[in-house]
Amino acid sequence: MPRVKPASQLSEAQFAVLVDGLADDPGRRDLLTELLHENHPVYAECGAAAVVRMRGWILVALARAGVPDGALIFLLEELDAGVDPYLVAAAARALRSYPRPTETFAAFVMRALSNIRYRDEPVSFEAYGEYAMSAAGTSPVQELLETLAWLGPLARGVLPELMLLRAQCGAGSRKLRVDIDRAIRAISAADQAISSGTLACCGAPPDSLPNTVAWTASSRRDAGPIGKVVLEDHDGNRITFEEFFKGKPAIVVFFYTRCDNPMKCSLTVAKLAHVQGLLDAQGLGERIQTAAITYDPAFDLPERLRIYGQDRGVRLDARHRMLRALDNDALRRHFELGVNFIESLVNRHRIEVYILDSEARIAVSFERIHWDEREVVTRAIELLEEREPGAGQGQPRSCCSSSVAAGPAG
Amino acid sequence: MAPTRKAAKRSKQARKKSPKKSAKKSSSKRSVKAESPKVAARRAASTATDSKGTVKARVAAAALSPLAVCESDKDLQAMLKTLRNQDEPVKVRLAALQAMQAASFSVVAFESSRGDYIATLRAIADDPDPELRQRVLGILAREKDGYAQKKLIEGLKDPKKALVPPEKALQLLSYDVHADAYSAARDIVKKPPDEMARREALRLLAADATAAPMFEKLLRDKKELREVRQIAASALQALKPEKMQQHAREILLDKSDYDDIKATSLTALTQFGDQEAIGKDKALLKSVDRLSAGKASAKYRQSASRFLGKYSQ
Numbered sequence: 001m002p003r004v005k006p007a008s009q010l011s012e013a014q015f016a017v018l019v020d021g022l023a024d025d026p027g028r029r030d031l032l033t034e035l036l037h038e039n040h041p042v043y044a045e046c047g048a049a050a051v052v053r054m055r056g057w058i059l060v061a062l063a064r065a066g067v068p069d070g071a072l073i074f075l076l077e078e079l080d081a082g083v084d085p086y087l088v089a090a091a092a093r094a095l096r097s098y099p100r101p102t103e104t105f106a107a108f109v110m111r112a113l114s115n116i117r118y119r120d121e122p123v124s125f126e127a128y129g130e131y132a133m134s135a136a137g138t139s140p141v142q143e144l145l146e147t148l149a150w151l152g153p154l155a156r157g158v159l160p161e162l163m164l165l166r167a168q169c170g171a172g173s174r175k176l177r178v179d180i181d182r183a184i185r186a187i188s189a190a191d192q193a194i195s196s197g198t199l200a201c202c203g204a205p206p207d208s209l210p211n212t213v214a215w216t217a218s219s220r221r222d223a224g225p226i227g228k229v230v231l232e233d234h235d236g237n238r239i240t241f242e243e244f245f246k247g248k249p250a251i252v253v254f255f256y257t258r259c260d261n262p263m264k265c266s267l268t269v270a271k272l273a274h275v276q277g278l279l280d281a282q283g284l285g286e287r288i289q290t291a292a293i294t295y296d297p298a299f300d301l302p303e304r305l306r307i308y309g310q311d312r313g314v315r316l317d318a319r320h321r322m323l324r325a326l327d328n329d330a331l332r333r334h335f336e337l338g339v340n341f342i343e344s345l346v347n348r349h350r351i352e353v354y355i356l357d358s359e360a361r362i363a364v365s366f367e368r369i370h371w372d373e374r375e376v377v378t379r380a381i382e383l384l385e386e387r388e389p390g391a392g393q394g395q396p397r398s399c400c401s402s403s404v405a406a407g408p409a410g
Numbered sequence: 411m412a413p414t415r416k417a418a419k420r421s422k423q424a425r426k427k428s429p430k431k432s433a434k435k436s437s438s439k440r441s442v443k444a445e446s447p448k449v450a451a452r453r454a455a456s457t458a459t460d461s462k463g464t465v466k467a468r469v470a471a472a473a474l475s476p477l478a479v480c481e482s483d484k485d486l487q488a489m490l491k492t493l494r495n496q497d498e499p500v501k502v503r504l505a506a507l508q509a510m511q512a513a514s515f516s517v518v519a520f521e522s523s524r525g526d527y528i529a530t531l532r533a534i535a536d537d538p539d540p541e542l543r544q545r546v547l548g549i550l551a552r553e554k555d556g557y558a559q560k561k562l563i564e565g566l567k568d569p570k571k572a573l574v575p576p577e578k579a580l581q582l583l584s585y586d587v588h589a590d591a592y593s594a595a596r597d598i599v600k601k602p603p604d605e606m607a608r609r610e611a612l613r614l615l616a617a618d619a620t621a622a623p624m625f626e627k628l629l630r631d632k633k634e635l636r637e638v639r640q641i642a643a644s645a646l647q648a649l650k651p652e653k654m655q656q657h658a659r660e661i662l663l664d665k666s667d668y669d670d671i672k673a674t675s676l677t678a679l680t681q682f683g684d685q686e687a688i689g690k691d692k693a694l695l696k697s698v699d700r701l702s703a704g705k706a707s708a709k710y711r712q713s714a715s716r717f718l719g720k721y722s723q
Binding site: 001047048049050052053086110117118119120122131132133134135136139167169173174175260296298299301305342343344345347 | 450483517518521522524526527529532533554557558559560565588589590606617618619620649651710
């Protein structure tokens with residue numbers, strides 16, 4: 001249960017005071033991480049811009065107070081797929097207060113730099129909800145370059161990319177070149193430190209980040225009441241959750257057609273098409289199902305679903321469907337979806353992919369960080385094999401974080 | 411044809427007679443050839459930002475300066491200073507804004523100028539000049555800028571704070587479905603300052619999934635303005651197509667409704683109707699057939715014949 005009052009009881013100004021208070025109180029600082037969950041009631045019925053301001057302020061508070069392990073995944077998520085300048089800048093700044101930097105971070109920072117460089121704009125962290133009216137302050141690109149400089153030797157892996165960025169700078173980009181040069185110098189100087197053996201080690205990051213979670217067969221939750229929820233597909237055909245998902249393992253992604261972040265829903269559905277290709281290549285297109293379910297069923301009517309899927313190369317047939325739930329709340333509760341709404345419109349969501357077993361139970365989830373299509377297919381095949389006697393049923397499987405260990409995928 | 415000896419001699423003599431003139435000519439040719447687009451653009455930027463120049467010359471020069479803005483930080487800053495300066499003639503500031511906007515289309519070259527540009531636009535979003543203000547807010551709104559959206563919504567909620575007329579604010583907010591403008595738009599529909607604002611509010615709400623019942627009501631209200639009913643029809647088709655199909659049928663069977671509303675209903679059914687159901691709907695087919703042969707407008711008759719062509723076979 002959330003330990004912070006929902007938004008209906010908090011104005012934005014009160015929210016800002018609350019966040020500042022939590023950041024200043026070491027005993028309650030962990031509540032800041034709790035507030036970063038998209039489905040926290042504090043974001044219910046807030047506009048998308050308000051959600052940006054609220055989440056951004058939490059990241060700014062974390063930058064001040066220090067980032068605990070539990071909050072790290074939220075920063076990396078923002079760097080991996082964020083396109084809002086304020087949030088990306090705040091995440092980059094907050095990352096610098098994480099006590100145990102690793103080489104993996106550099107790939108996330110570099111990816112954020114490629115995503116945001118043509119959307120760079122001044123941002124202000126001076127006061128809650130403040131918009132920068134001059135370019136004298138900071139910006140996401142500046143924050144990201146400063147974070148690369150902070151990573152120093154740990155960013156060696158992205159040095160060639162950074163050099164390329166430097167070479168691409170236009171003639172009028174003096175300020176940008178200065179910032180890039182500073183980062184390059186910091187990385188290279190530290191390089192020398194490494195070769196002379198004078199650099200101190202930075203410590204290890206947490207062993208696993210909760211971006212991928214797997215459940216053993218015995219610990220999976222039954223489909224329960226969700227089984228009777230009616231889904232409508234891209235052709236307007238209706239089918240219950242149970243009817244569609246029971247009998248074969250399935251790969252399920254969530255999205256909505258009005259998502260304006262190309263790194264999230266559009267990419268997720270395009271990647272689902274790739275997953276289908278991988279399944280077909282192994283002759284598994286009929287044995288493992290796929291589904292893309294919308295967060296926004298009120299707007300995403302069958303025709304919109306079909307066009308959205310087709311435009312991204314998704315194969316659509318009886319085993320592979322674009323779906324909307326007629327009871328969206330039941331679906332939210334069952335999957336504990338990382339999404340929130342203002343009325344029926346999504347105001348913020350995470351990236352989330354699930355693999356269901358042949359009993360329609362959630363077996364694996366991939367959250368926040370970009371998922372790797374091959375890994376998802378491999379996990380789904382494991383579930384196919386699970387049905388065969390002695391093929392691992394009931395064997396414990398712990399959480400893993402392969403995507404984070406390898407840096408951003410996709 | 412090869413020049414004759416006489417002609418060559420005459421030409422040689424002429425060159426001897428006026429060496430300066432011909433040298434000047436050839437040097438001017440060289441300078442025209444030598445001046446690169448970058449140099450020309452920088453010269454234009456310099457003219458455009460020179461407050462001693464005439465308005466006409468500065469406006470003309472600004473149009474040639476976008477390249478300079480991308481290439482030179484000095485020219486960028488000078489252009490932004492002109493844009494910000496309320497003492498400059500508005501025509502020059504508008505030309506500077508246009509030059510900046512043109513430069514911003516070169517996304518890659520403009521990369522490092524974007525921050526200064528956006529900050530300047532925010533700073534002048536409440537400029538005393540209404541045209542400049544509206545254009546600046548338009549650019550920011552297309553960028554889905556949070557600051558501009560906040561200002562526009564504030565203006566809708568409190569007219570004293572309005573930077574642009576309400577219909578314009580609604581139009582600009584409609585660029586972003588996540589702009590959180592539905593609540594303000596609903597208030598305007600309930601209590602519109604004028605008809606234009608009401609229509610824009612309805613257009614904006616055409617993407618609001620919860621607004622379908624309101625559009626159903628507007629569509630069926632014959633006392634309502636026809637343009638409003640047209641907006642309601644297209645909104646309903648987008649939000650609840652099955653409801654639109656149902657109402658379209660009823661409108662077509664209603665002898666007292668207006669031709670243009672019937673034409674819209676016919677189009678909805680022709681484009682999106684259920685082929686099998688409509689093909690069997692004798693009452694509907696008969697009604698459209700009868701009306702198409704009557705005194706209806708040419709537009710309606712055309713829509714009717716398309717409908718009958720599709721369903722009456």
